[in-house]
Amino acid sequence: MIKFVVNKERCISCGQCAADCLVSIIDMVDGHPSIARQNGPKCIRCQHCLAICPTAAISILGVDPAECLPVTGELPHADKIERLIKARRSVRRYKKEDLDPALIQRLLDVASYAPTGKNVRQVRFTVIDNRQMMDKFRTQAMDLLAQCVREGKLPPGMEFFADHVKLWETAKVDIIFRGAPHLVIASAPKNCPAPEPDCLIALAYFELFAQSLGVGTVWTGLAKWLINVVLPELKISLGIPQDHVMGYVMAFGKPLVGYARTVKHAPNEIVKVSF
Numbered sequence: 001m002i003k004f005v006v007n008k009e010r011c012i013s014c015g016q017c018a019a020d021c022l023v024s025i026i027d028m029v030d031g032h033p034s035i036a037r038q039n040g041p042k043c044i045r046c047q048h049c050l051a052i053c054p055t056a057a058i059s060i061l062g063v064d065p066a067e068c069l070p071v072t073g074e075l076p077h078a079d080k081i082e083r084l085i086k087a088r089r090s091v092r093r094y095k096k097e098d099l100d101p102a103l104i105q106r107l108l109d110v111a112s113y114a115p116t117g118k119n120v121r122q123v124r125f126t127v128i129d130n131r132q133m134m135d136k137f138r139t140q141a142m143d144l145l146a147q148c149v150r151e152g153k154l155p156p157g158m159e160f161f162a163d164h165v166k167l168w169e170t171a172k173v174d175i176i177f178r179g180a181p182h183l184v185i186a187s188a189p190k191n192c193p194a195p196e197p198d199c200l201i202a203l204a205y206f207e208l209f210a211q212s213l214g215v216g217t218v219w220t221g222l223a224k225w226l227i228n229v230v231l232p233e234l235k236i237s238l239g240i241p242q243d244h245v246m247g248y249v250m251a252f253g254k255p256l257v258g259y260a261r262t263v264k265h266a267p268n269e270i271v272k273v274s275f
């Protein structure tokens with residue numbers, strides 16, 4: 001049920017909702033937008049009709065436009081966004097403190113606004129939101145990894161994990177999760193149109209919003225390999241569904257470090273196509 005409701009007193013018959021509908025299921029009938037019953041299932045639930053309406057006349061999927069944030073004139077200036085992007089750093093030293101659960105929830109809620117292929121919105125965040133749990137998981141992972149090393153069972157190409165185990169056992173230095181108090185793993189069902197991109201985009205949103213709030217993050221490819229390739233049993237203990245692709249792993253928490261300035265990167269290779 002898409003529950004497409006038009007407030008005819010507010011509707012100015014501009015037709016913008018119909019023009020912007022990705023699947024062209026909105027018809028103007030007697031001057032007002034309407035979706036024929038048989039076309040309802042074609043809706044991909046993007047809510048563009050609600051978002052574009054200049055007079056807040058449209059509600060869809062039970063969403064009241066009054067609950068949505070206004071956009072015009074309310075966006076941060078591009079200079080600020082540019083600075084946020086350039087000032088983002090991978091954080092590898094964390095305070096031994098939990099983040100406020102409400103803050104973690106806010107980060108996850110905002111990351112849920114990331115786009116997904118065909119708007120399927122099937123990304124799942126598996127989160128370790130307290131330090132004790134994270135320490136337990138870290139210990140479990142390191143113990144299993146140490147056993148794997150002792151038994152010579154590291155898969156080909158993963159031999160470098162032996163050094164990480166040694167560092168953990170001799171100095172309690174955690175190279176894999178960077179000693180972070182929290183972890184978020186984005187996964188999505190294998191049969192989604194774009195499970196991996198969906199997860200990566202969601203985590204990229206999570207990361208930038210986190211950094212805007214002073215929360216440090218680091219993508220951890222090592223943790224992804226560990227969970228996906230070396231110790232797939234961790235996937236089960238984390239409750240990641242078997243039919244999911246694990247998109248990526250990100251560690252996060254209150255940073256112990258602060259960066260005084262941005263870095264300076266050479267631009268990526270840019271190739272302008274001309275025919």
Ligand SMILES: Cc1cc2nc3c(=O)[nH]c(=O)nc-3n(C[C@H](O)[C@H](O)[C@H](O)COP(=O)(O)O)c2cc1C
Nearest residue numbers: 088089090091092175176178218219220221222223
């Ligand atoms: C896909 C991906 C995987 C990464 N994996 C790790 C990792 O396992 N451990 C780590 O410390 N940093 C990891 N990083 C962070 C990069 O090393 C980091 O982005 C790079 O050193 C540049 O530093 P910056 O992020 O502060 O600009 C990863 C980054 C990406 C995008």
